[in-house]
Amino acid sequence: MPNGFSGGDTAFVxxxxxxxxxxxxxxxxxxxxxxxxKSTLNMLIMSFIALAIIxxxxxxxxxxxxxxxxxxxxxxxxxxxxxxxxxxxxxxSGSIPVxxxxxxxxxxxxxxxxxxxxxxxxxxKFAAWSLFVALWGTIVYFPVAHWVFDTSQGWLxxxxxxxxxxxxxxxxxxxxxxxxxxxxxxGKRVGFRxxxxxxxxxPLVMLGSGLLWFGWFGFNAGSALAAxxxxxxxxxxxxxxxxxxxIGWLAYEKIRHGSFTTLGAASGAVAGLVGITPACAxxxxxxSILLGLVCGALCSWAISLKFRFGYDDSLDVxxxxxxxxxxxxxxxxxxxxxxxxxxxxxxxxxxxxxQLGKQALGVVVVGVFSFVFAWLIGKxxxxxxxxxxxxxxxxxxxxxxxxxxxxxxxSAVGASLSRALAPAPSPSTGDGTPAKKVDA
Amino acid sequence: MxxxxxxxxxHRLDDVKAALQAYGVHGMTVTEASxxxxxxGHTEVYRGAEYTVDLVPKARIEVLVEDDDADAVIEVVVKSxxxxxxxxxxxxxVPVETAVRVRTGEQGPDAL
Numbered sequence: 001m002p003n004g005f006s007g008g009d010t011a012f013v014x015x016x017x018x019x020x021x022x023x024x025x026x027x028x029x030x031x032x033x034x035x036x037x038k039s040t041l042n043m044l045i046m047s048f049i050a051l052a053i054i055x056x057x058x059x060x061x062x063x064x065x066x067x068x069x070x071x072x073x074x075x076x077x078x079x080x081x082x083x084x085x086x087x088x089x090x091x092x093s094g095s096i097p098v099x100x101x102x103x104x105x106x107x108x109x110x111x112x113x114x115x116x117x118x119x120x121x122x123x124x125k126f127a128a129w130s131l132f133v134a135l136w137g138t139i140v141y142f143p144v145a146h147w148v149f150d151t152s153q154g155w156l157x158x159x160x161x162x163x164x165x166x167x168x169x170x171x172x173x174x175x176x177x178x179x180x181x182x183x184x185x186x187g188k189r190v191g192f193r194x195x196x197x198x199x200x201x202x203p204l205v206m207l208g209s210g211l212l213w214f215g216w217f218g219f220n221a222g223s224a225l226a227a228x229x230x231x232x233x234x235x236x237x238x239x240x241x242x243x244x245x246x247i248g249w250l251a252y253e254k255i256r257h258g259s260f261t262t263l264g265a266a267s268g269a270v271a272g273l274v275g276i277t278p279a280c281a282x283x284x285x286x287x288s289i290l291l292g293l294v295c296g297a298l299c300s301w302a303i304s305l306k307f308r309f310g311y312d313d314s315l316d317v318x319x320x321x322x323x324x325x326x327x328x329x330x331x332x333x334x335x336x337x338x339x340x341x342x343x344x345x346x347x348x349x350x351x352x353x354x355q356l357g358k359q360a361l362g363v364v365v366v367g368v369f370s371f372v373f374a375w376l377i378g379k380x381x382x383x384x385x386x387x388x389x390x391x392x393x394x395x396x397x398x399x400x401x402x403x404x405x406x407x408x409x410x411s412a413v414g415a416s417l418s419r420a421l422a423p424a425p426s427p428s429t430g431d432g433t434p435a436k437k438v439d440a
Numbered sequence: 441m442x443x444x445x446x447x448x449x450x451h452r453l454d455d456v457k458a459a460l461q462a463y464g465v466h467g468m469t470v471t472e473a474s475x476x477x478x479x480x481g482h483t484e485v486y487r488g489a490e491y492t493v494d495l496v497p498k499a500r501i502e503v504l505v506e507d508d509d510a511d512a513v514i515e516v517v518v519k520s521x522x523x524x525x526x527x528x529x530x531x532x533x534v535p536v537e538t539a540v541r542v543r544t545g546e547q548g549p550d551a552l
Contacts, residue, residue: 193489194491194492195491196484196486196491196493198486256488257485257486257487257488258485261486261487263487264487303487303488304488304489307488307489
C-alpha cells in the first residue's frame with residue numbers, strides 16, 4: 001500500500017460504513033411500526049428501495065458529483081469519476097482507500113432520501129416515490145454533500161466555514177425540509193386529525209430506534225474517517241446527547257400531555273442523535289448533555305406544529321429531522337469549545353457570534369435549496385405519473401394494492417378470506433385447490 | 441331455546457364467565473367487539489393531538505339456553521358484569537329455532 005495508508009483507520013471506516021448501512025433497515029422498522037397496519041410493508045420498502053436506487057446512482061455519477069474534482073466554485077463535482085472507472089484499488093483518500101471512503105459516504109446518501117419517506121406515509125405511489133428518490137438524490141443530495149462534506153472543495157465547508165461534522169444540515173435538515181415540501185405536495189391523509197392513526201407496532205418502533213442508535217456510532221464517529229481521538233469524542237458525545245434527549249422528550253411529554261410514551265422515548269433518542277450529528281466533534285461532554293436536553297424538548301414541542309398549521313407530516317420528519325438538524329447545527333455556534341474538531345469557538349466559549357452566523361447561513365442555504373427543489377420535483381412527478389394513490393386504495397390499505405402483500409397473516413380463516421376478496425393475485429385459493437401461478 | 445348476547449366491559453369477562461359456569465351454563469362463545477352506546481366514546485390525547493375514540497373495546501358473550509333458564513341467565517350476566525359506571529354494556533335475547541351438535545347430530549335442547 002502507498003505511504004500514508006492506515007490499516008486501523010481503514011478497518012474502522014469499513015465497519016462504520018456497515019453500521020451506517022444498518023441504519024436504513026433500522027429506519028424502515030422505526031417508521032414501519034409507526035404506521036397503521038395496512039401500510040407497514042409500503043413503509044418498509046420505501047426505505048429499502050433507497051438502498052437499491054442510490055447505490056446504483058452513486059456508482060454511476062453520485063460519488064463523482066459529491067466528491068469528484070470541483071467543477072464550479074465548490075457547488076458541484078465534475079463527472080470525471082463517472083462509473084468509478086478510474087479509481088484504483090490502492091488509491092487513498094486521506095489514510096484510507098477511496099473505495100472505503102466512497103462506501104462510507106454512499107450509506108449517508110442512501111439514508112437521507114429514506115428519511116423523507118416518513119412525511120408522506122400511507123398514501124404514496126411506490127413508483128412515484130422511487131422516481132423521487134432518484135431525482136432528489138441527484139439534484140439535491142449529491143450537490144449538497146459536495147458543499148458540506150467535501151471539506152477541501154465544498155463551498156459551505158471550505159469557503160464559508162460552516163461546521164457540520166456528520167450531516168446535521170446535509171442529511172437531517174435536508175431530508176426534513178424535503179419531507180415538508182412533499183407532504184404539502186401530496187396533501188393530508190384521509191382522516192387526518194379525525195382518526196387517531198396510532199402506531200400499529202411500538203415494539204418495531206423501539207427495535208428500529210435501537211438499530212438507528214447503534215448504527216449512528218458509525219455515522220458520527222466514523223465521520224472522523226480515522227480511528228483517533230476525534231472519533232472517540234464524536235462517539236461519547238453521540239451517546240450522551242441521545243440519552244439526554246430521551247429524558248428531555250419524556251419530561252416535556254409528561255408535563256404537557258400526561259404520559260411517558262414508548263414512542264416518545266424512541267423519538268427522543270432519535271431527536272438527540274439528529275441534534276448531535278453536526279456537533280459531536282466540536283463540543284464537550286457537558287455541552288452534549290445540554291444539546292441533548294434542548295433537542296429532545298424542542299422536537300417534542302415541534303411535532304405539534306403540524307396540527308397548528310395543518311400539514312400532514314405523518315411520522316414527524318419535519319419536527320424531528322428538520323428542527324433537530326437545524327438546532328444541532330446552530331448550537332455549534334454556542335457550544336463549540338475551539339479545542340476539539342475545530343479551532344472555532346462558540347458564543348459560550350468567548351468566540352463571538354461569527355461561527356453562529358456561519359451556521360445560520362448553512363441552515364438557511366440548505367433548507368431553502370432542499371425545500372424548493374423537493375417541491376418542484378414533487379410537483380413534476382404529481383403532474384405526470386401522479387404521486388398519490390386513490391382514496392379507495394388509501395382507505396383499503398396501500399400494502400395490498402401496491403405490493404400484493406400484507407404484513408401479517410395471523411388468522412387462518414381471515415387471511416385466506418381477505419386474499420380471496422382482494423383484487424390482487426393470490427398465492428392460494430385457500431380451499432385446498434392447487435395454488436394459481438404467480439410471479440413471486 | 442334462546443340466544444343470549446351480552447356486550448360487556450372486557451375486564452368484567454372473567455367474572456361473567458365464572459358466574460355463568462357457577463349457574464351451570466355448559467358453553468359460550470366470546471368475541472372481541474367494539475362499539476358505543478349512549479356514552480358515545482371518549483377523547484384521548486396522544487402525541488400532542490386530541491382524538492375522539494367512539495368505538496370502545498368490548499367483549500361479546502353468546503350463550504344458548506333453554507327457554508326456562510333465559511331470565512335467570514340474563515340476571516346472572518347483568519349482576520356479574522355491572523360496575524355501575526357508564527359503558528357497562530347491554531344484554532339481550534332472541535328466540536332460536538334449531539341447534540345441532542355437530543359431532544353427534546343431537547338436536548334442540550339435547551345439543552346444548
